Amino acid sequence: MATKYLFFTGGVVSSVGKGVTAAAIGLTLKERGFKVAVQKLDPYINVDPGTMSPYQHGEVYVLDDGAETDLDLGHYERFIDIRLSRVSNFTAGQVYAEIIQKERKGDFLGGTIQVIPHITNEIKRRVGLVAKTTGAEIVLVEVGGTVGDIESQPFLETLRQLRNEVGRENVFFIHVTWLPHIGATGELKTKPTQHSVAALRSIGISPNMIIARSDFPVDNSLTDKIALFCDVEKEAVVPMVTAEVLYEIPLLIEKAGVPDFLVEKLNLKPTQKPDWKKWKKLVDSVKKPRPKVKVALVGKYVELQDAYMSVREALKHAALAAGVEVEIGWVHASDLEKDKSWDIVQSADAILVPGGFGSRGIEGKILAARYAREKKIPYLGLCLGMQTMCIEFARNVIGQEDANSSEFDRSSEYPVIDLMHDQRAISDMGGTMRLGLYPCELKKGSKAAAAYGESKVDERHRHRFEFNNAYREDFEKAGMVFSGLSPDGKLVEIAEIAEHPYMVASQFHPEFLSRPNRPHPLFLGLVKAAKERR
């Protein structure tokens, strides 16, 4: 079978859940026995989101191979339960950088470098890489942004060209739009959708399907109207009302007949019938009332919860498995320094300190770790959350008041967290951290080993600083257990406090490997400890 392509474009506004829609459709196809792969094209000029503020971009999602990617890749991995690689996300910045580098080398000697064909050819090459490297039968490609954005034009033009090159019978365009609701009249409006389809058609793309997102029920007269004005078959206008439960979306997509329509139109040959038992069970249990446990999430980007997308999802997965519901109390780390927001921490059954960069809020995170340690509240530290747990321990248990990370205080006399030698000479910020999957060996009898039920694991990293081995002995003598180490013993991967119900922290980011039906052991450990405490 020739590779089939589903191209996803967005209309009207961003943030309507194009990524989740693509992920859910991917799952419905995987359930039919197809090998699927997903790719996100980001039209901004940054080479990757690694250098972007979480306030601008939300979470940076890290893959096995260390690619720093868009958070939609997290949706793809969690919904479809696949492991993606670097080829699954690229930006306009990467495309331009590659072409300009070639131009400087003289590869185009004499030629004028233009968007068409040079940029579009490079985009094409990168889209082609997905099927080539994964052997996928169906590739879902999501174009970031909204139709009409200047940046996305070369991408859309490329997809238009691709339609002819790989054959029209192998390409299907899905346009995801938004139906605004007018409060005064209680109506949903289709005009913005019509306009965005008109914009798409003006660059030569006619959508084959329109998924109309809305916060309110959409009746048939409305979908018929969209079909008529946008020249799409009636069955190909799919209303998608905002779901109460994120993981219900694949079931809704199935029920709306989307995968069956795709099978017919793309002439696909499913090899199996979808089996939704597990997903239905999952959604049913999410909807059932469960006892609540409160987790205080002490972070620095808490106004924008997308910055903690995978952490939030991992907590949900663990809660489901533990038969509870997690209520997250969002705490600004720097508030704790000003004696604010302590009520959230004090009423919580567990404390979670996620990753982050830069010194703002560090002292607040250290205060949260101290509180968790002294009051024996279950604690999970992720990356920076491990580093601050160690700084706190050095200051208040070992008695080294000046302890710090050299990220925050270069003149600290007790730099418990420090740069590794091979990081010292690096001056570039982008793509130069310890990134991606690294092995970790677990110490027998530790809480981490008990949580995992395994002796060796692989986890995803994204950080520059490490625990400083000069202080390992001091820490161990004072009651810290280094329960996860790199196989050569040189890097601390997990630290935990011996005399504590559950104070465990990892240098890696476990949140990236949690799945709805397979919660991450360290998160499950936290939630179970929180439940017990309750």
Ligand code: GLN
């Ligand atoms: N800023 C810390 C470091 O670079 C922690 C990074 C993180 O939490 N992802 O090591």
